[in-house]
Amino acid sequence: MMVLISILTWLLLLSGSFFAVVGGIGIVRLPEFFSRLHGGGITDTLGAGLIIAGLLFQEDLSLVTVKLLMILFFLMVTSPTSCHALARSAMTQGFKPVLEVDTLDSNKN
Amino acid sequence: MNSFPIIRVITKLLIPYILLFGLYVQFHGDFGPGGGFQAGVIFAAALILYGLVYGLPAVHKVAPPKVIEKLTALGLLVYAGTGLACMLLGGNFLDYDVLNHGILTENHFLPEGQHLGIFLVELGVGITVTAVMTMIFYAFAGRERVTS
C-alpha cells in the first residue's frame, strides 16, 4: 500500500510539474496573445490539479484533505474564468487572433 | 461588468465562500494563523468584489454607506468597551481575567476569561477594519476622474 501511494504521488507530482513547466515555456515562447492563453490554461488547470492531487495522497483523510479540495475547487473555478474573461476582453478591445504565419512575424514583439 | 456573464455567475458562486472563509479566519484566529485584521480585510474584499462586478449601487444596497460609517466607530467601541467592562468588573483596563463567569465558565457555556476577552477584542478589530476598508473603497469609487 505504501509503495502504491508512493508511486502514485511521484507520478502525479512529476506529471504536474511537467505540465506546469510546459505551460510556462509556452507562455514565454508562443508568438501572440491568444496562443499564449493555451500555456496559461495548461499550468493553471492541469498542472495545478495534478500537483494538488499528488499532495492529497500525502496525508490521511482529515481537515487537510478538505482544505486541499477547497483549494482545488477555487483554482478550477477561477482560472478558466480568468482565461475566458481575458480572451473576451481582448476581443472586445479590438485584438484579433493572428492566423496567417507571415503576418505573425511582423506582429512579433 | 455586464458584458462578462461568466464572471457575474462565478462571483455569485464565490462570494459566500469568501465570507465563510472570513468568518473562519476571524474565529479560528486564536488557534491558527489569522485574526481580526485579516478577517476584516477578507470581508471587505468580498464586498469590494461584489461592487466591482455588480456596480456601486448594488453594493450600496447590501452595505449602505451610512451603516458602514457607523460600524467604523462601533468596532473601536467594542474594543474599548471590553476594556471598560474589565474595569467595571474590578480589574485593570483590558485585564481579561476578570471576565470569568463563575458557573457559566466552569460548565463551558462561556470560554475562559482570557479567551473571551481576546474573542471580543478581535471582533472589534474585525468590524473596524471591514468598515474602514469598505468606506475607503466607496470614497474612491464614488468619485469621477479629474479631467485636465
Place this chain on the structure above:
Amino acid sequence: MMDFIVIPILALLAATAVTVARIRNLWAAVMFTGIYSFLSASWMLILDAPDVAFTEAAVGAGITTILMLATLSLTPRRHRKSSRLSSEDFEERPSKSPVFPLLIVTITGCALVYGTFDMPHFGDPNAPIQVYPEPSFVEKSQPDMHGLPNVVTAVLASYRGYDTLGETAVIFTAGIAVLLILRKNTDDQGSSESQSVTGENA
C-alpha cells in the same frame, strides 16, 4: 535545506523590485507591486511567520492593488491610448540629472547604517528583547491563555492590548481622514441613487 527555494524567491523579489522602479507604465507598475506582495508573503511564510504572511496576502495582494487601481483611475492620464493597449515601458526618462537625488539617498542610507551600529548584535542573548519578560511570552502564553496555541494572537490581543487598541484607533482615524478628503460635497451627498439613475457623465 530550504536554500533551493529561498534563493530563487529572493532573486525574484529583487527582479520585481527593479522592474517596479524602472517601468514607466503605471498600470503595469501596480501589477508588479501585486506580484511583489505575493512573493514577499511567500518569503515571510518561509521565515515561519504565517500571521504576517496572512496580512501581507490579504492587504498587499488584494486591497492595495484595488485601491491603487482606483487611484489611478481618478488621476488624469496624458497617454490614455498608449497606457491602455500598448506598453511604452522603459521610455521617457526624467530629464533632470540623477546625481543630486542619488547623493541624498546615499547620505540617508549611510546615516541609517550608522544608526544600526548602536543596535544589539544579531542573536545577542543580552539584548533587551531577549531578557525583558523574564519567562518569555512564548513560555508564559500557554498557561496564561488556558491553552490558546497561537502566541501571536495572545501577544497582540492580550499582552499588548493597549498597542492593538491604538492600532485600531489609527485605522479608524485613517478611514476618517480618507473620508474627509475624498467625500463629495454635502449638497450632492446622500443622493447616490439619483446619480446612478441619471448615469452622470465623467
Place this chain on the structure above:
Amino acid sequence: MDLLLAATETNDLLFNDYALVVTSVAILVTMILALIRAMLGPTVFDRVLALNMFGTKTVLLICVIGFLTKRTDFLDLALLYSLMNFIGMVALLRFSEYGSFREEGAEIGSSAKS
C-alpha cells in the same frame, strides 16, 4: 516485493520528499517564466495572464512548502491567495475594460442583464 516494501518504509518520508523538492523547483521555474512574460508582455492582457499564472503558482508553492515542512496550517494561506488572485484579476480587468470604477451606469450593455 517485500524488499521494496521494506526499503520504502524505512525512508518513505525522504523518498516522497524528493518528489516535493522536484515539484517546488518546477513551480519556481514556472514562476520565473511567468515573470519574464509579465516583464516583456507587449499588451496588458499578456501581463494580466502572467500575473494570474504567477498567483496560481504561488498557491501551489505554498501548498508544497507546507507539506515539505510538515506544517499543514499553511493551507489557509493558500486558500486566501487563490481568492485574492481572483479579486485582483477582476479589478485589473474592470479597470482595463472601463477605465474607471464609476462608469457602470453609463455603459451601453447595462440594460442587457444576465
